[in-house]
Amino acid sequence: MxxxxxxxxxxxxxxxxxxxxxxxxxxxxxxxxxxxxxxxxxxxxxxxxxxxxxxxxxxxxxxxxxxxxxxxxxxxxxxxxxxxxxxxxxxxxxxxxxxxxxxxxxxxxxxxxxxxxxxxxxxxxxxxxxxxxxxxxxxxxxxxxxxxxxxxxxxxxxxxxxxxxxxxxxxxxxxxxxxxxxxxxxxxxxxxxxxxxxxxxxxxxxxxxxxxxxxxxxxxxxxxxxxxxxxxxxxxxxxxxxxxxxxxxxxxxxxxxxxxxxxxxxxxxxxxxxxxxxxxxxxxxxxxxxxxxxxxLAPAAKLDDTSWIEPGKATWSWWSHPEDHSPDRYNQFTDLAQSLGFGYTLFDAGWEKADKEGGIIAKATAQGIKPMVWGYSERFFDPEKRRKRFKELAAMGVKGVKIDFWCSDRQEVMACLDSLFKDAADEHLLVNLHGTTVPRGWHRTWPNFMTAEAVLGAEHYFYESRYPDLAAEQNTVLPFTRNVAGPTDYTPFALTIRKYPRLNTAAHELATAMIYTSGIIHFADSKESFDSLPVSVRQLLIDMPATWDKTESIVAQPGEQLILARQQGKFSYIIGINGTNKVVPVKLDLAKYAKGFSKFRVITEGEDPLMNFKTETYPVTSSWQSAFAPKGGFIIQFVNE
Missing domain, CATH: 2.70.98.10 (Beta-galactosidase; Chain A, domain 5)
Structure with a gap:
């Protein structure tokens, strides 16, 4: 407007x-x-x-x-x-x-x-x-x-x-x-x-x-x-x-x-x-x-027609298989997206060879999954080359681009990004920036700008020895800092143990997918990890919105705890994460969030907090009491069943 x-x-x-x-x-x-x-x-x-x-x-x-x-x-x-x-x-x-x-x-x-x-x-x-x-x-x-x-x-x-x-x-x-x-x-x-x-x-x-x-x-x-x-x-x-x-x-x-x-x-x-x-x-x-x-304070939207821009969820093979760029692997994640009801799949580095060998983009589009593809910043810096490449990608059936390794806040880079959003919109392409600066209101001006990295996210289970010990605390700071600047591609839900073993509970990792705001949520982890999930967690992933009509802060303590209430359409949730190593009591008044619902389903830690989930369903009452596990989390979904 x-x-x-x-x-x-x-x-x-x-x-x-x-x-x-x-x-x-x-x-x-x-x-x-x-x-x-x-x-x-x-x-x-x-x-x-x-x-x-x-x-x-x-x-x-x-x-x-x-x-x-x-x-x-x-x-x-x-x-x-x-x-x-x-x-x-x-x-x-x-x-x-x-x-x-x-x-x-x-x-x-x-x-x-x-x-x-x-x-x-x-x-x-x-x-x-x-x-x-x-x-x-x-x-x-x-x-x-x-x-x-x-x-x-x-x-x-x-x-x-x-x-x-x-x-x-x-x-x-x-x-x-x-x-x-x-x-x-x-x-x-x-x-x-x-x-x-x-x-x-x-x-x-x-x-x-x-x-x-x-x-x-x-x-x-x-x-x-x-x-x-x-x-x-x-x-x-x-x-x-x-x-x-x-x-x-x-x-x-x-x-x-x-x-x-x-x-x-x-x-x-x-x-x-x-x-x-x-x-x-x-x-x-x-x-x-x-x-x-x-x-x-950002300029108003520069796109008259935004009906083609759809937030969503994406599968993504790189986190679980960083060296496997085969057509079979990419196709596996297309199938996974279809089985989970996700709208997107992201083909990361190496996708071009796989597409030539196996037609991974055509397969995705034939199954109704929108493919996004990775690219290197240098390839998109020159305006003429960029516009030509965007036209080529759109003609192939690509619906979005992940452009990586900017590593600069220089004025020329800011100018390039502003033009890049426009050029991408001209071809109806969504944009995800990686190795980049923080957003500065750009997702209002260019609604096709869906998300950006600029965050110490889940990939650092590969790269940073201090990350496992500090990740939970950081997850309760970033929503008050980085995510206020704009959509954040944290790549949540990293359950498989990587080089630096995770200390956050499985419920905490699941909750980050609903704590961070990102126009497209790129879920980490393997097909095997998703296939092993209990029915309730898998259904949560299917139902989970990618963006929100309304958010309310219930508990907000940076570095300690965060509890949010979030609604979109018919869906209503309360999500919490613990940033500390301590057990923390939780008491919530559910009445104001449960209107129109008869029950609520709670997903917390299972027998092995690091890997398992527990799901319990209760009739809606005026309050709910529990406790955060150390570095733990929970998700409440209000239901009628």
Missing amino acids: RNRYTYKTLPVLVGAMVLFSSFKAVSQSMSLNSKLGANKITLSLTQKGELRYRITRRDKPIIADSPLGLACDDQDFTAGLSLVKVSPVAERRENYELKVGNVKTIDHTFETRSITFKNKSGALMIIDLVTGQEGVAFRYRFPDQAIKKRQINNEITGFQIEKKARGWLQPYNKAGKVTPGYEDFYLNIHPGDSIRNPRNPSVGWCMPALFQVNEGKNWVLLAESATDGSFPGCHLKPDSRGGLYTIAFAEKDEKYTLPLSENHYPVSTLPWTMPWRVIIIGEQAGDILLSSLITD
Whole structure:
């Protein structure tokens, strides 16, 4: 649906009265409150003309006094600034639907305001402000017209977090063989802590970055939205002394095998609108998990017809048979998809030879299964080659592409991804990105963008010795961080023991398929593993939706426990996972989730918690009591039978 805007004028100070008013008056004129007054951002200028901002919620500090400004090759906007004008407050409504999300239909209203500054040479810079019930955002804009390109050498934007806060941050890995790819552990830190024991050498912290502030009374997520080809993806610098986290651009050596230039700084002609700096705020961690502020700020959908875009579930042979690229193996997983009622199967690396030898794509389409195929990023970087290849794949019957090994947040890569989504949509192809950056609201703008990796997922039972011990804890952090940024291809349900033996229970692994939000859920593991499942678990996989109409947070404790209620159409579930090594009591009020149902089915750990399931069915009562097994999980499905 299109955005709808209405405007209402508030008193503002203009002209000389603004320029020469007291510091207090100027600060007040540069404030913006959310409609009900909970969230507020206030800008101010120091005596040296340095721009600052602060954010409060119910008058309590969330982001303390922090710097704003840009240092460019031709102009400086870090000092010597003066106020030009403050726009009236406008009301902005975002009413739209997501193909992939915690909630299908979004309808939010925001307050907006734009504040214009000039530097000593008279060049203009605008700060756009947005406030809403879920948080605050701001972005920079250069309104002048200029054919000559401007380069930003440094963005001094900072986020001052109180030293007593707790944080969950992921190291931003230095460019390497498969990095940066947002595949490191989220570390529980305090502001000012240095990066410790990352998986790979690191040059900063990733966004989204989660903090608990205000003596534990508020939660904050720092993120980005609406990054396109005019700007690189950004992270946070490693030095956060005093709790000040500052913006860093993608690194120069983030090239992997892509033909990128030597210049890694943001460059654009004018006018130039930059991405949103997003500060999501909540009173509970669950408020962060459920926020849609990142997609609210992203451009509206650019596709008029999205009827061909269908979320779904996919079989995937690589995790269980990484070296077997035979037609027989791929065909086996096509058959498995059909038997489970999945709509998709993914043919990973090596599929082209198998298709030539055995016609695996034709077999899948003949059985009503939609094939997706793997590809290497370099093959899709050149626009003409990409469009030609997409046409070839669509003509073969391919319905989606998994494009791997981007390993860069550079501006050229952001531009490529934006074009790639469009080119894929032109051929009615779905997109799954791997070895990639985190999404930044793109699944609203391009609804055919279904999911992305950028997560320390189940494949790391192959690669990371620390993963089994930390996986359960990470699974209760990522829904409040990575998955808020956008759909997450975690590749759940990895039961077979791999190089580094799993410690999470089988019920925990099953539950991750319903905890993470992904437009296409790519299930790991072998046909034998699926065939060995009890009837109740197999039926759950058949029934399980791939996306949701509604999600509610029941228990939200990052690093400890997570319990969600999720509904889609006639299906209603409660899903929980334990991130700790302890037995944790669970007590749930079922009444509000069981309307229209007479019974509920519970799937938990069986005799061997690591491999077995237990299923019990009860009549609906007002409450249910149980206990999480260590690193355990459960799924409740409401039924009538």
